[in-house]
Amino acid sequence: MVQQVGNGLRSATVRTRNLSQILTHLHLEGATTRSALGEVTGLTRSAVGALVGELEAVGLVRELPSEPNGSRGRPSPVVDFHDGASGPAVLAFEILVDSMAVAVVGLGCQVLSEHRIARSREQVSAVDTVRDLAGMAQRCVVEAGSPEIIGAGVAVAGLVRRGGEVAVAPNLGWVDVALAELLAAEFADLRSIDVGNEAQLAALAEARRGVAKGFGDLIYISAEVGIGGAVVSAGGPVVGHGGFAGEVGHIPVNPAGRTCACGAIGCWETEVGERALLRRAGMDSDGGRVEVGRLIELAREGDATASEVFRETAGWIGFGLAGLVNVMNPQMVVLGGMYREAFEFVGDVVVDRLATRVLEPLRKVLVVPSSLGADAALLGAAELAFDRMLPDPVRWRTS
Ligand SMILES: [Zn+2]
Numbered sequence: 001m002v003q004q005v006g007n008g009l010r011s012a013t014v015r016t017r018n019l020s021q022i023l024t025h026l027h028l029e030g031a032t033t034r035s036a037l038g039e040v041t042g043l044t045r046s047a048v049g050a051l052v053g054e055l056e057a058v059g060l061v062r063e064l065p066s067e068p069n070g071s072r073g074r075p076s077p078v079v080d081f082h083d084g085a086s087g088p089a090v091l092a093f094e095i096l097v098d099s100m101a102v103a104v105v106g107l108g109c110q111v112l113s114e115h116r117i118a119r120s121r122e123q124v125s126a127v128d129t130v131r132d133l134a135g136m137a138q139r140c141v142v143e144a145g146s147p148e149i150i151g152a153g154v155a156v157a158g159l160v161r162r163g164g165e166v167a168v169a170p171n172l173g174w175v176d177v178a179l180a181e182l183l184a185a186e187f188a189d190l191r192s193i194d195v196g197n198e199a200q201l202a203a204l205a206e207a208r209r210g211v212a213k214g215f216g217d218l219i220y221i222s223a224e225v226g227i228g229g230a231v232v233s234a235g236g237p238v239v240g241h242g243g244f245a246g247e248v249g250h251i252p253v254n255p256a257g258r259t260c261a262c263g264a265i266g267c268w269e270t271e272v273g274e275r276a277l278l279r280r281a282g283m284d285s286d287g288g289r290v291e292v293g294r295l296i297e298l299a300r301e302g303d304a305t306a307s308e309v310f311r312e313t314a315g316w317i318g319f320g321l322a323g324l325v326n327v328m329n330p331q332m333v334v335l336g337g338m339y340r341e342a343f344e345f346v347g348d349v350v351v352d353r354l355a356t357r358v359l360e361p362l363r364k365v366l367v368v369p370s371s372l373g374a375d376a377a378l379l380g381a382a383e384l385a386f387d388r389m390l391p392d393p394v395r396w397r398t399s
Contacts, residue, residue: 016392018043018051023060023081023393027107027386028208031064031080045076052079058397060088060107081107085145088397090385091152091190093133093183094378096198097121097171097225098288100129102136103375104144105382109209111375112144121286123173126166126182134186150396151192151388153381154179155201157226159244164195167244170261171226192388199228199336200237200246201380202370206334207232208383211371217330220370221248221321222377223337224289226261227269231328238328249273253320271316274338281309292338299345307345314346318353325358325365336370343369 018041025040026032032040037048055061062082066075081087087106094101101116115136119129141149156179158169164180180193187193196204203220206212212220216235222228229248231238238245249269250262257266258276270276274292275285282305283291298306321333339346351367358365370376389396 015051016395018047019055019393020391022048022051022079023055023107024390026061026079026081027109027390030108031078033066033076033078034063035076037079054394058394060393060397083108083110084112085147087147088150088389089144089147090382091137091140091149091187092378092382092385093137093152093154094198094381095119095129095133095154095156095172096377097157100133100136101375101378102133102140103378103382104140104147104149105379105385106147107386109205109379109382111379112147113140114375114378115140116374121288126174126177126179130179130182130186133183137187149190151385152183152187152190152194153201153384153386154183154193154195155198155377155381156195157198157224157228159247160195160197162243164193166195167242192385194384194388196381196384197228197230197246198222198377198380200230200239201384202336202372202376203230203232203334203380204237204383205372205376205380206336206370209372209379210334210376211368212332212334215332217328218332218334219248219321219324219328219330220334220336221317221339223272223274223335223339225269225274227273229324231324231330233328248320248324251320251323253316268316268320272313272320276316277309277313277338280312281306289338293341296342296345299342310342310345311349314349315353317346318350318357321350321367322354322357325354325362329362330365332366332368334368334370336376340369340373 021041034048038045061079064078066077089104089106092103092105100119103114104112106112159167161167166174166177166179168175180195183193199222202222212218218232220230227249230246250267252266253268254266258270259265260267260270278287278291279285281295295306
């Protein structure tokens, strides 16, 4: 009897794992033939058919008419997730210093609708921010065709405790903000609201479907007013004891430098953040994205001062990165935020700097711009929300 219970449990676990594997594969790779799903899972065609049937019954996937494949034998049916408003979707939120965004995102990270607005630099309370996000979300859901919303993910430029509390967000002026709770009060129907650091979530999105896909060891740098970062090691995020790892913006790099928003002196972001860049260019250091965009345009036009500002700043980017590369031995460094847009002016200098400061065996690191662009963190927030369902999709739909 005991043995039977054990076997029953084991087979339920195997079935759950197989269902998860099939849906996760479709989510990451898109429509796949039943026979290819057999190769992915190592299961027979009929076993895959039964699992696909289960996912179909709970409205997650559908089978498309198969195309004749030119070879003999029956062509394999194609399986895809339900897309558009016919499938389940999540709400993705992003709160940065200068902007905030909401998107409705379906399986496969298809963005069904998105709103992004500028955010005031004045310190806006979390309560007011959440109220604005709630209004944007309502419009987004309607524009997306009112799909079923199964959960939400939030990317925020701050240190996030497990449980969705923002411990501190120096550039937002927030301390101990129960962000998940505030959002839950606005969205009573949502089953889950998960909050993560914006750089960690951008790294997750780049690793799953961006430039870092297939790379298990990477460092992601997100640059705007503050400098955020995330380290992925052996395929998993390095989160640290309290979940706060990756605060690369506050690595001390200049003992004779400026005071940072965190209160310390000479943090990396005081040399490579947006304010440092604009200050070097003699522009309004609080000019935000508009002024950064103007500086990039000037550099593209060949303006000597603008080019020199990027060169000098890139030297500091390389200086800080060299330390990180020596410690973490990544395969790839992804530059996001404003340094994705300015990559053509900073990439070479950063690589040169690494060549002289990184130990020889660790120098094979690739330095590349983010490929998901401004939406990287937002897509990562959507991934975070889908991660609630993907490990046990049928139970999530039926319990
Ligand atoms: Zn700092």
